[in-house]
Amino acid sequence: MPSISLMRRAVPLAAQLLGISPLCLAMERALRPASLRAVIYHSVPQKSSIQFENQLRYYSRHYSSVTLSDLERLLNEGQWRKPKPGLLLTFDDGLRSHSEVAAPLLEKYGFCGWFFVPTEFVDTPTPLQRAAAKKQNILLDEDSPGDRVAMTWDQACKLAENHVVGGHTATHVRLSQNLTAEELKREIPAAKNYLESRLGKTVDTFAWVGGEEWSYSRSAAAAIRDAGFRFSFMTNSTRINRHTPPLQMDRCRVEPHWPLSMVRWQLSGLMDVAYCAKRNRVHRLTQ
Numbered sequence: 001m002p003s004i005s006l007m008r009r010a011v012p013l014a015a016q017l018l019g020i021s022p023l024c025l026a027m028e029r030a031l032r033p034a035s036l037r038a039v040i041y042h043s044v045p046q047k048s049s050i051q052f053e054n055q056l057r058y059y060s061r062h063y064s065s066v067t068l069s070d071l072e073r074l075l076n077e078g079q080w081r082k083p084k085p086g087l088l089l090t091f092d093d094g095l096r097s098h099s100e101v102a103a104p105l106l107e108k109y110g111f112c113g114w115f116f117v118p119t120e121f122v123d124t125p126t127p128l129q130r131a132a133a134k135k136q137n138i139l140l141d142e143d144s145p146g147d148r149v150a151m152t153w154d155q156a157c158k159l160a161e162n163h164v165v166g167g168h169t170a171t172h173v174r175l176s177q178n179l180t181a182e183e184l185k186r187e188i189p190a191a192k193n194y195l196e197s198r199l200g201k202t203v204d205t206f207a208w209v210g211g212e213e214w215s216y217s218r219s220a221a222a223a224i225r226d227a228g229f230r231f232s233f234m235t236n237s238t239r240i241n242r243h244t245p246p247l248q249m250d251r252c253r254v255e256p257h258w259p260l261s262m263v264r265w266q267l268s269g270l271m272d273v274a275y276c277a278k279r280n281r282v283h284r285l286t287q
């Protein structure tokens with residue numbers, strides 16, 4: 001698994017030992033009950049399953065699962081009716097490990113997963129998937145047996161029965177201002193229609209690709225809205241409440257092999273401050 005640099009571990013660990021992250025988490029839970037936090041995972045390889053399960057055990061003690069109707073109720077009515085704060089767990093890139101490693105553990109701990117699928121990656125023939133992933137900047141499951149790293153359409157349909165499956169473009173392209181109208185059409189409305197035909201159900205949710213400031217654009221935001229997506233996720237770390245525009249919901253990054261001190265750091269809200277200026281610029285651009 002990828003190693004974590006000493007610096008990246010040290011700050012969250014110090015915040016944990018000094019009681020800063022736990023205090024911020026407790027304040028968030030106490031002061032803002034009608035809000036939730038969304039996190040973004042990518043690959044969940046088998047070799048990280050013990051640590052990932054440890055994270056889920058922690059989540060199940062402190063947070064409640066978030067379904068599509070829970071999210072709608074929060075955004076529309078400002079209501080959160082579950083006993084613990086909501087934690088919305090998202091998984092980008094349509095990976096095999098999402099179906100085979102993450103989903104069974106999510107179900108064991110009672111969490112709904114939100115899976116965002118780039119359609120042409122799932123359609124890529126198995127022998128070509130590793131090369132396609134590399135070309136499309138998709139992080140691979142390094143320990144997958146054989147060559148298949150994307151989930152199959154059967155697996156995506158199965159996930160859609162108990163979880164949420166959403167759009168993530170066709171070719172996992174950053175939706176920058178450089179895309180032509182034709183490219184936007186292929187990546188957003190056409191990919192949505194195709195995903196709906198494969199799943200046999202409406203797809204309401206979308207996740208932007210990348211997260212760099214240049215990977216957002218006004219034209220793509222309009223295409224997402226015009227395609228009929230009702231919810232979309234970005235990556236600029238802040239909480240979601242009734243004042244959050246449904247097409248501008250932000251997530252914070254968590255990796256399955258991270259220790260709990262790093263997870264608590266991400267969930268504590270301390271990183272929201274660091275993202276504030278970028279978040280405001282992205283939201284202005286995409287409103």
Ligand SMILES: [Zn+2]
Nearest residue numbers: 092093209210
């Ligand atoms: Zn992605």
